[in-house]
Amino acid sequence: MKEAEIRRLLATNLLSVFTIILTAVVPSFFWDGFTVLGTHLTWLCICSVCVSTLNIILHLVLKPNQSHKRSSFAHKISRFLKCCIYFFMSCILFHAIIVLYGAPLIESVTETFLFAVLLSTFTTLQCLCMLGPNIQAWIRVFSKNGAMSIWESSLQITTICSILGAWFGAFPIPLDWDRPWQVWPISCSLGATFGYMAGLIIAPLWIHWNRKQLTYKSR
Amino acid sequence: MVSNWTKIPPPLFKKVVIVLIDALRDDFVFGSKGKQFMPYTTQLVEKGTSYSFIAEAKPPTVTMPRIKALMTGSIPGFIDVIVNLNSPALLDDNLIWQAKTAGKRIIFYGDDTWVKLFPQHFMEYDGTTSFFVSDFTEVDDNVTRHLDRALKREDWDLLILHYLGLDHIGHMTGPNSPLVGPKLHEMDNILKKIHISLLSKEEASLPNLLVVCGDHGMSETGSHGGSSEGEVYTPLLFISSAFEKRSGPLTQPELVQQTDIASTLAVGLGLPISRNNVGNLILPVLGGKTMREQLRFVHLNGFQLSRLLQENTPAYEKDPGYEHFKTAEKSHGNWIRLYLEGNNSEILLNLGKKVLKQYLEALKTLSSSLSKQVAQYDMYSMMVGTVIIIEVLLLLLISVPKALSSQAEFEVPLSPPLFSLLFYLMCLMLCAVHVIVCTSAESLCYFCSMSWLTAVGVMMLISALMCGILSAIAKVSENSTLPLKNPVVFSSSWSEIDVVILAGTIGHVLSLGASSFIEEEHQTWYFLINTLCLMLCQELCRNNFLLKECDPQHSTTVKQTFDSIGEASEYKNIDIPAAGIGHSELGKTTSSAEFMKGSDKWISLASPWIILICCRLLRSLNQTGIQWAHRPDFGHWLTSSEHKSELSFLAAVSLFMIFFLVQRRCSLVSKIAMALGLLGVYSYRAAIGNVVFPWQHDSKDISKGITEARFVYVFVLGIVFTGTKDLLKSQVISADSSLKSTGLCEVYSGLVLLAALLFRPHNLPVLVFCLLIQTMMTKYIWRPLKFDAAQITIMHYWFGQAFFYFQGNSNGIATVDVSAGFVGLESYVEIPAIFLTAFATYAGPLLWAIHLLCYLSSEVSRNSAAVGHGCFCYVLMRSIPVAIYIVLITGLRYHLFIWSVFSPKLLYEGVHVFITAAICLFFTAMDQNHSHKVQNRK
């Protein structure tokens, strides 16, 4: 049972990684002059949209937390709206944090906001898919030893990896190398993306390695 | 034949006047400001008989090294910045000395640095002290009043004028201040007067020369010392009737080196080029001469350069510059032969041009390879120093577990090794090495030139430390073999905060290896404290919402034991606050938040965010560093003269806020003293014209504000004195810890008042936010989270570092605010000026350190060893970066940026270490008192 689930996790995660790679490669066939660095904002949009679509589809197909009871259509709609509001709020929150970290307040607002959207896609959207708009559950998952399934462990790992990636991505900005990728927010968004992909790959491996110690209690 | 060539040719100019305008930036003459305010000079540049250049000054762009560069043509080292404060006589071969030996009569008026550098060289002089930076007019009038008389006289050959007013205006108000224009106009009139007088004196024999230059420029903030564009580019004008009239469209002036001036002037005056000169001749100035003479000049220059190269490099023959020079010399010989044969055709001229070109190329290569290797390092002394520092660091690191234990004991096991055989063996060996190195080394070595007794003392220190380290290691390994599981518990109890602290410290130390990370070090600290605040926020959330879960023993293992306990409490706590971001449900939270009640909890949750916002605001107050230093910031906006009323309002509000934040901890008398002192601060700033009172709209004449500043000093001393009295009382008479903490707080508020006086008015918000953040952290973050003393110390240290940069400091010399050293002083007095400048520069770290002491000594009831732990951690936090930085720059000593980036940073680190040592002495004094008390109680 557990082995099979880990394998399923691995498959979905690899699919996500593959999608991100595709977003960097495919658009250049349709659109001349597209590069991840050159037309970075476009890539940010494409990547966010693709990753979120994929996540939502995967969530609908796989339903990793099947325990939910069937609910009415109105309930579903309100749940969906709530999710949208939460997602938007998380974008704003990330934007605020990035500005507090020193990003310019007025100039390059678009860049900062799109980066915030990307970060939200990698973190908040996953949480919304997995846990729904339920902050209690979020706090539980992100407190020590709060994960209750391998899906939640994977969520923990990918979220932390994306944020760490973005954090490390800020390091090269002060260097005076004058490389194209040092322009705000390219290094950070690339860092977040690589962090996310690393998290996706690490998560199943880590769970596989530690499967003896991980004893999730059922609800 | 060669020796005949090196004979000095006759002078080209009769009288030479050098007008050095301190801090004259290139755009003040060639830019729009020059066109507007210096019409005569502009006309000379565009249409007159002149040559104009942009001279590039090498950092450090400080007056004394620049004067040395101008007069010797060499590149003085970085140590000259420190010596700048009291300059000894210049011993190297230089232009002034050569001129004096050649019997030229020199008159000098201006900055008295010259008089100190060249004592007894001038026939007549009048020095002006350059240290009183708030004086704009008197320094220049002091020079100009001699001018008319000097110009009428005939008994001089070289007249040097050094005008300081522009530099002072820059330091006080910046390059865009309205005072700059009139000053430039004044300078223009002086140049006009000199030029007309020189023209009227000219006879048939030889023309006169007027040289106008700056020693360095000024940065966008108005100071200098660093290597930004504004600081290194200065204008250079040669004006003489010997030159051809300028015609045609004006082109951008050519770029030359500042060191080129010395050799050009030497040739112009018919003097030998000084020995250590690395500059090239500026050929256009000598261009009016015949080809033969021109070739002779460049040959002289090349000969001097290649001789200097021979003296400095053993393998000089392989140097490309030397090879070029030799070939040029050969073709020069051929040319001379042709010339002497009477061949006088076009071909000869063309051939001459070719030779000249060869020479110029050789000169360029020679001087570039010379400037690369002026730096000679005294490796042996450097190694000795590094070894001592590394040993101390190792000793500190080894004793970490013991020093942070509950007894907080830190002892160096010195007595047993002192009598061991190893110690004596090492001493002997090191002495032998010392003798061998010092007898074999040819170059001058500082450590070898010390007396034998000191050297032996240093050797003994090194070996004693080494033995101490060895015995400490032995002790530690002995202890650790017994309880094996100890390290496991240690690592498992690490919280996220510990990880951030460790990663931040390591990351910062590693970043010191890259020059751009040093230039932008403020970014590192801002980034770290932001991360720290977010971690604190997370910690607070966990503490508030998952109160009972944080039991380190249980959380390490994911076992069923945890579930039964954790589960129940966890859910109880989550449910209540999470649903609504609490308004109506505050009443219910009391059950879960037993450590704090009601609104306090929400303030505590919000405080990291408030701190983050404060830091963001401070960051945009002063834009420092190199890459983004030109960006507009709030500080510039405030200091520009149009926004005086806004600045006044901000300063008044800030002073009021400072009073509000500080007064809570003081006694009534100190409160009144504080209020009066802060009023004094405002009136001081109003007196020197930085801010205005609302009732006075016309600009009053600016004074030095000495009375007002001294009025404030009286209160500072009063408050500090009261505090010290309390401290002494608590130490000697009664063992009352509350008396001690009030005493500490009073000393702290006295220092805050001093900082308020010394900070520029636009920096007062830094002080306000500093106090605000400290209050919030103490009340809402550290008390509830119950961090241990080590963590709190490190966080204080980080914030102190960040505030160092929030104040507008950077790792370049240019940002040191020299004007702080003159607050309330009539003239330059060395010791108070140094003390005040150091205090103003390091106010951020200092205030945070004293606040740490206040906080820790109030925590003594909870943890008796808190102060000891804090002191140890503070020392450790300071010594790790310093020790590693010293090793790093020893490795990077041939780096391109060693003088412009790494050395200033080393200087800053050095001063910071001194200040830390003083702080730690204060810490130990406070702690000694405590341990004394404990012993008494026993």
Ligand SMILES: [Zn+2]
């Ligand atoms: Zn100067």
Ligand SMILES: [Zn+2]
């Ligand atoms: Zn100056």
